[in-house]
Amino acid sequence: MRSKFLVLFLCLYLLLVSVSCASFTEFVYPNFTASNLRFIDSSNGAFLFSRNSIFKAGLFSPGGDSSTHFYFSIIHVDSDSTIWSSNSDSPVSSSGKMNLSPLGLSVIEDGKGQIPVWSTPVLASPVYSLRLTDAGNLLLLDRFNASIWESFRFPTDTIVLGQKLPLGMSLSGSTSLYNFSTGDYKFVVVESGGFMMWKGHNYWKLRMHTRANVDSNFPVEFLTVTTSGLALMGQNGTTVIIRVALPPSSDFRLAKMDSSGKFIIRRFSGKKMVTEFSGPTDLCQIPFVCGTLGICHLDNDSENKSCSCPDEMQLDAGKKTCVPVSQSLSLPVSCEESKFSYLELELGVSYFATHFTDPVEHGFELSACHDLCSKNCSCVGVFYENTSRSCYLVKDSFGSLSLVKNSPDNHDLIGYVKLSFNKNSIAQSPGNKNRGSNFPLIALVLLPCSGFFLLIALGFLWWRRCAVMRYSSIREKQVTRPGSFGSGDLGSFHIPGLPQKFEFEELEQATDNFKMQIGSGGFGAVYKGTLPDETLVAVKKITNHGLHGRQEFCTEIAVIGNIRHTNLVKLRGFCARGRQLLLVYEYMNHGSLEKTLFGANGPVLEWQERFDIALGTARGLAYLHSGCDQKIIHCDVKPENILLHDHFQPKLSDFGLSKLLSQEESSLFTTMRGTRGYLAPEWITNTAISEKADVYSYGMVLLELVSGRKNCSFRSRSNSVTEENHQQCSSTTTSSSGLVYFPLYALDMHEQGRYMELADPRLEGRVTSQEIGKLVRIALCCVHEEPALRPTMAAVVGMFEGTIPLGNPRMESLNFLRFYGLRFAESSMVEGQNGESENMVFHRRESSNSGGSRLSSSYVASQEVSGPR
Known part of the structure; x- marks a missing residue:
């Protein structure tokens, strides 16, 4: 009887265990096995809950009870959000098991032996317990309660509040909502931020989002989710590099690489998950949104x-x-x-x-x-x-x-x-069978005859065209007075590459009768306009031009219109009405670099943005100098002529327009062109002008990008020169009025290796000495007095990209900056005494007998000689 009772008891016990088991709270211990079926009744498959039942762990199926795909996962209980899965690429059936042994965790497909489909790596010490925390972290602990493995260190597609994603690690999006297999989309943490990839190709970066703020330029070390948003941290976790600010909340919040190809941040609010952030915002930026070649x-x-x-x-x-x-x-x-x-x-x-x-x-x-x-x-x-x-x-x-x-x-x-x-x-196409034998006989007769008559017709049309062109040429000479345009149509001559021709009335309507002026310069005023297709444009009125015929004007416009580069403003079209010429450009929504860099209002340009602007401008100039069919020297490189588009993409404007000037203006520009502070020494001496004049001007712009201020301006000593440095450089760099000639100050600091002294104080340390030193060295190489010592713009691009070693500034060719600085200080004091305008430029004069360049004390107003603004 006793033996029968024991057998009955054992059978009943095994039956109960096989049907259902009660789940555990916070801890389970080795030699433990769990399956979905074993815990299906009591906890819907969960075998372990965190202390306050915020998270649960178990073998779950995202597709419901009918699915055959089960994953060992951690789930947020209230939102039912899966935050981690172990066997993502090897799902098991409903009878699959999770085993906890002293060697670690493993997932096994029941009935297929003991070879796991997933397991933890070899551990440093035996496992004493498995713990699930209220933060959602699953830990293996040794007998001293020290962590020897954590799920937080091996994220899949999601991180949660307090979790870190270290440099070099990634979140891999799943194949779909119900299939956790690793998909093609991935979010990777790199030193410059966070990149999203598809099959190993970058397609979006966190910096591109309008809500992502760059606070520093130190290398990124990890990504984390906080109560106030998302943060990329550096300097041992003490400095925020990039942040996505969200409403402060201690609610459950996660960041996820979604299977749709988006990086999203969600928060549990009001009994549901709310999307707080998503990127990219443009669905068409997702690489596989329309399939292959869609x-x-x-x-x-x-x-x-x-x-x-x-x-x-x-x-x-x-x-x-x-x-x-x-x-x-x-x-x-x-x-x-x-x-x-x-x-x-x-x-x-x-x-x-x-x-x-x-x-x-x-x-x-x-x-x-x-x-x-x-x-x-x-x-x-x-x-x-x-x-x-x-x-x-x-x-x-x-x-x-x-x-x-x-x-x-x-x-x-x-x-x-x-x-x-x-x-x-x-081979099987019917059109290729017996093609020669089935060719109609009548075609053999008609084709030669048709060709003969076609040649006669073409010859007649060509003769008629030539006659019309001769008549139009004679008519234009009779009607068109020197210095004016005829009123006839432009179709009497053909110029390849001519951009779109606008009627004057179209541009009047587009600009609301030239109501909103957005700029002005040596070539005329610029107005904002909107075309009928809602495209924004900038319309420039060319005044005082020296062209004497429509064909001459169109020839020059065709040259400019054919120049296309991502860092050059595109000419969209033109209009000619009598003596009035108008050029239609693409509209740059961020205005000029001059307003953005020197303006009192608006956000401060971060260092990476300044670097990108410098590199883009260099690429544009390099294309003008060596990429065009005809070499083009800009002659007036300055912040006013560097326009900024989306994401502060730089585009050079007003290139190739010098040929449109009148004889009076062009003779003055032959003597000297440019603006004070950007003028190359060869404009002042009798040296021949080449593309190296643009290189000099570019170097001066580069120095202003570093300092955030004009090279030639009055500054308080506290903002430009520290008290410690003031005594040693006051004789050359500053005047008693606090004036600083920044290129000379940059030369002094370069000699001492003190590059941080040159940085824009508004950056507040969000830049390194090495980063500043790189740009300063490039700039000083560009402003050598001898044009032959300056690098080409193509070489400058190579220095930025690291394909060409940084040049070493030649001090003997930079000593002229000391004379420039002295003259600048003298002229500024004269201006202050006489009440004259600060905006003045040096006048070109004959070089001295010694061959060295020296500046005359005579000056002319900049509006008389400066190029377009």
Whole structure:
């Protein structure tokens, strides 16, 4: 009887254990096994809760009871948000088990042996307990309660309040909402911030979001979620580098790399999860939002997107891929093909990868770019930039494309999709069978006759065109007076590359009768306008020009209109009405660098923004000097002529306009052009003018970017020169009135290696001495007195990018700055005594017999000689 009772008791015990078990609070201990079925009744699959039941751990299925995919996960109880999963790429069935042993944690698929689908790494000491904290951290503890493994150190797609994501680690988005397998999207912490990647290619960075504030330029060490938002920290966690400020809250908050390709921050509020932050805001910036080669369209005033395929392609819905309509062509599927075709994409179509990678080649012909892709097995397409002749390769696989309306920046970059010839389809195509034998006999007779009559018709049309052009030329000479434009149509002559022609009435209406003036300079006033398609433009009225005919004007405009570069303001069109000439430019929404850098209002430019502006401006000048068909010397590089677009992207303006000046102005500009503080010494001596004059002016602008103030200005000693330094540099750098000639001060500090003295005090330490020293050294190399010692702008770009070593300033060619500083101080004192305007420039004079450059004490007002502003 006793034995029967014991057997019955054991059977009943095993039955109860197999059906359901009570969950545990905060701790479980080794030699413990859990499955979803074992805890399904009491805790819906959870075997462990944190002390206050804020989080739970167990084997769960995101797809509900009917799913066959179970993951060992940690879930926030109130919001049902999964914050961590162990076996994301190896789900188990409902009978799968989680085992806790002295060796660690493991997940095993029941019935498939004891080989785990996931396990913790080899641990330093035996496991004593498993603990789930109220912060959501799962810990393995040794017998001294010391942590030997934590889930917080191995995040999957999410981090929560108080958790850190260290430098070099990433959050990997899942495949979908119900499939936790690792997807193609990833958020990575790097020294400069946070980047989002798709299949290893960058497509967005946290700095791009309007709510991301850059507080410092120290290297980033980790990302964390706080009660006041998101923060990227540096300097051992003591300094905020980048922050996303959110409403302060102690509620549950998480940051997640979502399966949709967005980086999101959510907070539990009012019994539901609320999205507080999401990026990118433009859905078309997500690399696979429309599938392979799908073109994403997004209205400016809408968050809704639509997808389409490129011309000559159609959607394969099953594969979410756009494929060629022609059966004789297909996307490359093998490296064995030797012949390829390239399908050209429409204008305005861009690809995310070209914004974050450098071209593989510069100065390349399109055919050579295609050949490079054809020889590369992993290449699936190319993008080609016509102006710089740059070649970008798209490797491994294509994502989605995007089409931005009214964006002239994208029209210079043309995409090409690599296609393979389908030999079987060509061979089986009915059009290729007996083509020669079935060719109609009547076509053999009619084609030669048609060609003969076509040649006669073309000859007649050519003769008629020449006659009209001769008549128009004679008529123009009879009607057009010297110094004025005729009223006839511009179609009497043909000039390749001429931009859009606007009627004067169109521009009157666009500018509201030239109501809003946004700038002025040596070439005339600039007005803000809005075209009928809602595109913002800047309309410049050219005054006192020296052109004597419409053809001469259009020839110069065609040259300027054909110059396209991402760091040059694009000329959209023109208008000619009598003596009045108008140029229509793209509108720069952040105004000039002069207003942004020196303005009293508005945010301070951070160091990274200043660096990007300096590099972009250098690239624009390098293109004018060596990338155009005709070399162009700007002659008036200064902050007023550096305009800022979205994300403070710099664009040089007013290049190539000197040929439009009148004879009076052009003769003065031959004597000297430029503005005080940016004038190269060769303008003052009889030295020939070259592109190196622009290099000098650029160096002066670079020094102003460092200091945040004009090189030639009055400053209080407390803001420009420390009391410790004042005594040793007062004779050369400052005057008794507190005047500072900053280039000379920069030279003094460079000799002493004291670069932090030169930084804009508004940066408040958010820049390092090495970063300042790099720009100061480049600037001083640019302002050498001898033009031959100055680097080319292409070399300057190389110094910025690190492909060319930093130059060493030659002190013997910089001593002239001491004479400049003395003259500047004298002239400023004279201005103060006589009440004259501070805005003056040196006048050019003959060089001394010794050959050295010296400045005359005579001055002329800057408005008489300065270039456009």
